[in-house]
Structure formats: C-alpha cells, structure tokens
Amino acid sequence: MAAVLFGIAAFATTTRTWLNVQLPATAVQTPDLAVSGSDAATAVTAFAVVAITAGLAASIAGSVARWIVSVILVVSGIGVAAASWTVISDPAQGAAGAIGQAIGVSGAAGTVVTLTGMPWAALVSGVLIALTGVWLAVASRSWKSSRRYAPAPAAGTAPSAAPGAESMTPGAGSPDAGNNGEGPEPVDDIDSWDRLTRGDDPTNYR
Known part of the structure; x- marks a missing residue:
C-alpha cells in the first residue's frame, strides 16, 4: 500500500x-x-x-x-x-x-x-x-504463502485400496462403502470443490 x-x-x-x-x-x-x-x-x-x-x-x-x-x-x-x-x-x-x-x-x-x-x-x-x-x-x-488445498479423503473414510482389492473383497475397504455408493460426505466447501473437480456431484451425498 x-x-x-x-x-x-x-x-x-x-x-x-x-x-x-x-x-x-x-x-x-x-x-x-x-x-x-x-x-x-x-x-x-x-x-x-x-x-x-x-x-x-x-x-x-x-x-x-x-x-x-x-x-x-x-x-x-x-x-x-x-x-x-x-x-x-x-x-x-x-x-x-x-x-x-x-x-x-x-x-x-x-x-x-x-x-x-x-x-x-x-x-x-x-x-x-x-x-x-x-x-x-x-x-x-x-509472510505466509497463500494456501493451496489438495484433494483429501473425507474424515472417517479409509484410504483407497490397492488396484484389484475391490474385486477380491467387495464392499470392504472401499471409501464409498456404507453410503449407497454416493461417495463420502464432504467435510467443507473445499471438499465439495474437490468432488466437483473429480466429476462427482458434490450435492449428492445424502
């Protein structure tokens, strides 16, 4: 200034x-x-x-x-x-x-x-x-640099399984298990933006 x-x-x-x-x-x-x-x-x-x-x-x-x-x-x-x-x-x-x-x-x-x-x-x-x-x-x-948010899994969800794991144990270890396949519930607005970036509908989690 x-x-x-x-x-x-x-x-x-x-x-x-x-x-x-x-x-x-x-x-x-x-x-x-x-x-x-x-x-x-x-x-x-x-x-x-x-x-x-x-x-x-x-x-x-x-x-x-x-x-x-x-x-x-x-x-x-x-x-x-x-x-x-x-x-x-x-x-x-x-x-x-x-x-x-x-x-x-x-x-x-x-x-x-x-x-x-x-x-x-x-x-x-x-x-x-x-x-x-x-x-x-x-x-x-x-001065602190501006924060850059990276996509992260929602709280309480397990990390992604290794390739092929889902086919061996259906429904187990999947981050979407237990919510009817609609994806993890976003934690905040940043999480919603991350879902939108991946092509998901950030409003479709209920």
Whole structure:
C-alpha cells in the first residue's frame, strides 16, 4: 500500500507545474510559460506507473515473485528520483522542449527558468518508493504463502485400496462403502470443490 501511495504521489506531481519560464518579451507575445512535470521529466510518469502496478502486484505475489517486485520497486524509485534530480540540477534543460515550441529554439538570451516545489516532491517520492522495495524484500520473508488445498479423503473414510482389492473383497475397504455408493460426505466447501473437480456431484451425498 505504501508503494502504491508513493507511486500515486509521484505521478500526481507530473500533472502540476514544475518549471516557470519567463521568455524575453521581444520573443513572444506571451512571455510566461508553465512547464508541467510530464513535459519536463517524461520518465517520472512512466516509472511512477510501474511503481503503482508493482505495489498492487505485491499483495498477490508469491515468495519468489515478491523478490522480483522488490527489485522493480527499487529500480522505479531510483528512476523517479534520478529523472527529478536531472530537472532540479538543470532547469533550463528540462524546459528546453517547451521553450522550443514557443519560440522555435531551445534557448534564448534573457530566458529565466525557476523551479516549483513539485520536482522536489517527486524526488522524495522516488526515494520512498525505492525504500518500500527494500522494505518489501525484508518484511515479506515472514509472510505466509497463500494456501493451496489438495484433494483429501473425507474424515472417517479409509484410504483407497490397492488396484484389484475391490474385486477380491467387495464392499470392504472401499471409501464409498456404507453410503449407497454416493461417495463420502464432504467435510467443507473445499471438499465439495474437490468432488466437483473429480466429476462427482458434490450435492449428492445424502
């Protein structure tokens, strides 16, 4: 759940403004640009979606799959943090695409690019996503795997006789003896499913 929440947080930052760009007044009629995170750091959106998906998968994954999910979360978190840091360390490069669309070139003299708090929020979210991956790898070692039920004879019935035993001693040692050949009475719902899997009618035991 923590991985999902941090992934959503990282994704949410990309819908907000990361960079405010003030272009030279002589270059365009509207000199101010607002660059969203999805434009400034496209990789953050992709890594955030991967982290959300991996976080959801962790709840149903087996012991081996959880290790794979942990690695995916760590890589996704590092990817989010690295892409965010790239924009933080060089805002002008992050805004180059938006500036190019506005004035036809990626840079112009007098252009001022300022950061908002969203890149930092994405950076923190990325670090937290990576930490949840490490946390999952450590904590999930004590998680119990989902139970798998195998068909088992009903309580009070004898084990199946060896091949040919029924022909030698009719009615003796047979698990169905004493209930008119309708099979052992199911103990619970799982037993009923097992009978249905074998092709028996789970309701026909009275």
